[in-house]
Amino acid sequence: MPQTLRLFSSQLSVSNLLTLKIFLGLTKTDRVAVWEYTDDPEAATAVLIDTDTPEGRSQVKEWVDRKKSQVLIAFSDKGIGLPNGVLLLSRPLRSADLLAVLQEAATHCTSGSAGQERGKSSGPAAQVSALLEETNTSASFTGTGRVLNFLYKNHDKALKAIDRVGRSVIFDVWRRRYYTINLTRTEVEDLLASPVRSVQIQEMSSNDLAKEIQNIKAQDSDPLFWTAALAISNGQLMLGLLLEGFYKLNRWPDLKKLGADPLHMKLAALLRSGGTIDHLAHFTKAPVENIIDFINACQVLHYLENQQKSMPSVSPVEQKKPSEEKRGLFARIRSRLGI
Amino acid sequence: MKQIKFIFTGPPGAGKTTAIATISEFPPVSTDVFSTDSLSKLKDTTTVAMDFGQITLENGQKIGLYGTPGQRRFKFMWDILIQGGLGLIVLIDNRRPEPFKDLAMYLDNFSEFIEKTDAVIGITCIDIKDTPTLDDYQDFLKERGQIYPSFAIDARNKDDVLFLLNTLLTCLETS
Numbered sequence: 001m002p003q004t005l006r007l008f009s010s011q012l013s014v015s016n017l018l019t020l021k022i023f024l025g026l027t028k029t030d031r032v033a034v035w036e037y038t039d040d041p042e043a044a045t046a047v048l049i050d051t052d053t054p055e056g057r058s059q060v061k062e063w064v065d066r067k068k069s070q071v072l073i074a075f076s077d078k079g080i081g082l083p084n085g086v087l088l089l090s091r092p093l094r095s096a097d098l099l100a101v102l103q104e105a106a107t108h109c110t111s112g113s114a115g116q117e118r119g120k121s122s123g124p125a126a127q128v129s130a131l132l133e134e135t136n137t138s139a140s141f142t143g144t145g146r147v148l149n150f151l152y153k154n155h156d157k158a159l160k161a162i163d164r165v166g167r168s169v170i171f172d173v174w175r176r177r178y179y180t181i182n183l184t185r186t187e188v189e190d191l192l193a194s195p196v197r198s199v200q201i202q203e204m205s206s207n208d209l210a211k212e213i214q215n216i217k218a219q220d221s222d223p224l225f226w227t228a229a230l231a232i233s234n235g236q237l238m239l240g241l242l243l244e245g246f247y248k249l250n251r252w253p254d255l256k257k258l259g260a261d262p263l264h265m266k267l268a269a270l271l272r273s274g275g276t277i278d279h280l281a282h283f284t285k286a287p288v289e290n291i292i293d294f295i296n297a298c299q300v301l302h303y304l305e306n307q308q309k310s311m312p313s314v315s316p317v318e319q320k321k322p323s324e325e326k327r328g329l330f331a332r333i334r335s336r337l338g339i
Numbered sequence: 340m341k342q343i344k345f346i347f348t349g350p351p352g353a354g355k356t357t358a359i360a361t362i363s364e365f366p367p368v369s370t371d372v373f374s375t376d377s378l379s380k381l382k383d384t385t386t387v388a389m390d391f392g393q394i395t396l397e398n399g400q401k402i403g404l405y406g407t408p409g410q411r412r413f414k415f416m417w418d419i420l421i422q423g424g425l426g427l428i429v430l431i432d433n434r435r436p437e438p439f440k441d442l443a444m445y446l447d448n449f450s451e452f453i454e455k456t457d458a459v460i461g462i463t464c465i466d467i468k469d470t471p472t473l474d475d476y477q478d479f480l481k482e483r484g485q486i487y488p489s490f491a492i493d494a495r496n497k498d499d500v501l502f503l504l505n506t507l508l509t510c511l512e513t514s
Contacts, residue, residue, distance in 0.1 A: 249486055251477040256490040256502055265506060269513040272486045283513075329343070330508050332396040337362065339505040 002034045005106060008044035009037075011056040012075065016093050020048070023095045029165050033106035046071040046105045048089065051082065060086065071105040090234075095187070096194030099164050103198055147199055148192040148228050149238065152300050158209040162200040163191055170204065170212060171221060178224065179216040185224065192228040222301055226258045229297040235289030238296050247295055248274030248305045258297075267294050274305075342423050344403030345504065347390070348449065349430035350441045351409035354463045354494025356390045358430060359404045361497040362504070363392025367406070389420055414448065421449070426507045427458040430494065431476075433465045439479050446485070457510040459503050461492040 009020060020037070027035045038044050047063065050056045051074040063072055064083045074082050077091045087108075089101045147161060155173050162168045169180040169188050180188060191199060204212070237243060249271040255264055263286050270280055277295065281288045298304045347355040359367045368391040390406030405424075407417050421427075429445050431438050442460065446453065462476060471479075476489050488506045492499035 251481055252486055252488045254473060254490065255488075255506075256492075256499075260502060260505075262509070265509045266513065268488070269510045272510075327512065329400075330512055332398065332400070333394075333402060334505070334508060336394055336396050336402075337501055337504065339501050339508075 002030055002032055003106070003109075005033050005035050005045040005102075005109060006038040006043055007035055007046050007048060007102070008039070008041045009048040009050075009075075010041075010059055011050035011053050012048070013050075016050070016075075019093050020098070023093070023098050026095060026099060026165050027102065033102070033109075035102055035106075044070055045109055046073055046102075048073040048075055051076045052091070071108045073101055073105060094190045094193060096163070096190040096198065100195045100198030103164065145196050146192065146232055147194055147196055147201070148225065148232065148300065150196050150201065151192070151225075152238075154203075155302070158204040158206070160202045160204055160212075161191060162202075163194075164198065170209065170216075172209060172213075172218075173221070176221045177218040178221045179213045179218060181216055188224060189228045189231065192224070193232045220257070222254070223258055225300050226253075226297050229300040230293045233289075233293040233296045235287075235292050237292050238299055241295065241299060243277060246274055246276055247271055247280075247298075249298065249303055250305045251303055253298060253301065253303050263290060264294055267291065271298075271304075342401065342403045344405050344424055345426060345428060345507070346421055346424045346449075346452075347404065347406040347428045347430065348417065348445055349409060350432055350435060350445075352435075353409065353430035353432040354461075355406035355409070355430055358428070358461070358494040358500045358503075359390050359392040359406050361495065361500045362394065363404055364394055365392070367392040367404070369406075389416060411444065411448070417448065421452045424452060424456060426456040426511055427453055428503055428507060429458055429460045430492075431460065431462050433462050433471070434468045438462075438471060439476075442476070442479070443483070446483075446487075457507060457514050458487050459507045459510070460487050460489040461494070461499070461503050462489065463492060463494050465491040466493070 007020075007024065009017060012020065024035045024037055027033065041047060047068075047070050049059050049063075049072070051060055056074075060072065060074060060083065063070075064086070071087065072085070073087045073089050075089045075091065075093070076082070082088060087101050087104055090097055151159065151171055151173050157174065158170065158172045160168055160170045163183075167180075167182045167187070169178055169183050169191060171178045178188065183191070249268060252272075253264070253268055255261070255268065258264075263284060266284055267280060267286075270283060275283075277288060277291050280286075280291045284291070295304070347358055349355055356367055356369055370389060389408065390404075392404035392406075394402045394404065396402065402425075403423075405420050407413070407420055427449055429442065429449075431442050431445075435441060446458070449458070460476070462473060465473070473489060473491050480487055480489065488503075488510065490499075490503065490506075492503060494500065
């Protein structure tokens, strides 16, 4: 029987609070813990505080000072300066992230019994654990430990991911297709952004894959992975990529399909001849975080050459300076054509 | 004074005349004749000298939109038309028997011009014949050591043609 646990929140906006209550409903079918919302802080098993407000930050401090027994969850953009033991739920509020944090909170409440249960599991679950172990101990792309990174690492496989409420999506990573009957595109994006440990992932044989996708429409996973990579980057390079690295495209990203962001178009044009993140930021005058997001997205879709650690003395990007006259002409053409 | 212009090239039937028509401020002036060869199965007429369209900028400057004749036997016209060209839009008809060969032929024949300017590639009719795929084209370009923006487009769709031009302008701004 699952335990019923209660969550209280503080400093959340009205819309986030409403969303939170809806998301808590997703735990109804959970086998370990069902979460309910409570307005009584004393009755709560866990407390969620928006720590991006001054009041929220002082509440966290007060909570820690009083050594309350509840699990404390900080809802924050960066989670900088949080006391030890406080769980972090990153902004924006996403169901997958919330469910992962609640799972961790439930584990804290049950003195780690959930973790032991996981260890005892057998069959497909054991296979998954083994798969996850393998990824978690490998040297690269495990920093954020997100499902997207896991799929990137296993780009030659077909994998089935099952969320905590039993909804599934099949990724034929090699053929860049995905299949689902009960998840929306946004929900699959959320799943990709969620920690690997919060999702069950099973490797599928080609026979199993063929059987399971018989009556499901294939969807192109490129736009999905692209959007998810941009969304979860948070200005941090995927592990294995270096801030001072030299990056170059090996092919042009299909930005017509992936979204015609003018910055991405410009970065793609520059990366045909290659450059460092600093050079790209200098040339485009865009924030470094946005350049990093683009580099990550290109990496996930294998648009990048293997990066060179040592950069050429003068980046090709640096040499590109269109004349004022030409820039004026191009701007007038764009303006005339409305692009 | 040489007129500033964009050059549209590609095999017969790829949609050069149509693409120019979608953005030109007047219907393109074409020098079409009735097709007499195997092309007549695909289209009634073909361009023998050039297509000409135009856009006028806010300051009154005219930008020409020139479509080259598709067949290689009109290559002498290509060399004339590219004078003053800002960049090249290559349209490839995916229905043709050897679209890679077509692409290679245009990229090779316009290589000097592309080197001085830039190029984008629009693959048409990929909705009618889905192979080779856009990925196949990218692989083909990669093997040639070239990275050109390549997209599946519908030459009748103004947004698609503008997307190609926008990408070309972005490339020109960085080259």
